[in-house]
Amino acid sequence: MFIRIGRKSTLAHAPESLARTGPGLSTTGLEKWDWLATDRVPEDSLQRLMAHPQLPQVQYRVVQGALAFAAANREFQSLAADAGSFFLCCVAVYMDCTGGLTHRRLRAMTGGSGLISAGRATALLWRLRASGMIEAASDDSRRFVAAPAIRAIMRERLRVEFEPLSLLDPDIAPLMARFDAPGIFDMLMIQLGEDLIGSAGRPDTRLQDMGRLLAHNCGIMVLYALIEAMGDDSQFPPRGSARVSVSVLARRFGLSRSHVLRVLRMMEEMGWLTSEGDLRTLGPRLGAELRTFHALMALGALRAACRALRGPVPAPAAA
Secondary structure, three states: OOOOOOOEOOOOOOOHHHOOOOOOOOOOOOHHHOOOOOOEOOHHHHHHHHOOOOHHHHHHHHHHHHHHHHHHOHHHHHHOOOHHHHHHHHHHHHHHHOOOEEHHHHHHHHHOOOOOOHHHHHHHHHHHHHOOOEEEEOOEEEEEEEOHHHHHHHHHHHHHHHHHHHHOOHHHHHHHHOOOOOOHHHHHHHHHHHHHHHHOOOOOHHHHHHHHHHOOOOHHHHHHHHHHHHOOOOOOOOOOEEEOOHHHHHHHHOOOHHHHHHHHHHHHHOOOEEEEOOEEEEOHHHHHHHHHHHHHHHHHHHHHHHHHHHOOOOOOOOO
């Protein structure tokens, strides 16, 4: 998962340059996804996405992309294996894009989120530095900058979420054509970071079970691996059953067998999964929660795409 979106948007927290429309601003075709006049994600926008006939294919592509990303970036995956750690990595890059990453600013920003403690933020900050993801600024040893490695990794993680959106709205094509251009990544991270920080501690009540899964190390990846094992289907998640052993899942994600068992049993308790030995079948309750989860993710990404393409507000003309 890239971004947690609660029912409330973060318009009040957004930079003014990202929160205005009007004469002189370029239009993107994506304005229909940019809820500027309300402090809540519009229900009609959410329902429109959830009913889109291509949403199941978007979901399959997100699952496949996330699994491929995890396999190709094992060190980063181990750093950001649960929602709290991934949140911190996103906030670190966001801070780098908005004036600088310092230990004090990071603790202050994450300590009140309810998602990760200030102490854990400190520990992960030093893990990021030890792994070469961040480095001390040349002009101030108290300030860190995001290394090219974490910027490249985060860009590829964003690509997993953004590329499939062309199935929902072809107007995102100009963004994807410029996805690797200088400045686009920073503009996306600023908007997504504002949403992430604003929604932390205010999870959508419709996604309580998903929140429990995301809090577990590689919980979402275990679920995605089960979905992958079922094969493609005309609906999402796929119907049918597949044999998937605890040992295989543990080796794939570098987890203990006991941890994988805890995650599987939690999914069974939530009505998402039934197991007969190694034979796994996804339950009917899973589909509705994943549809809401992926639709909210897509809404946040489409709004960020709109604002990144629109760019900053032009300065007023001199009198």
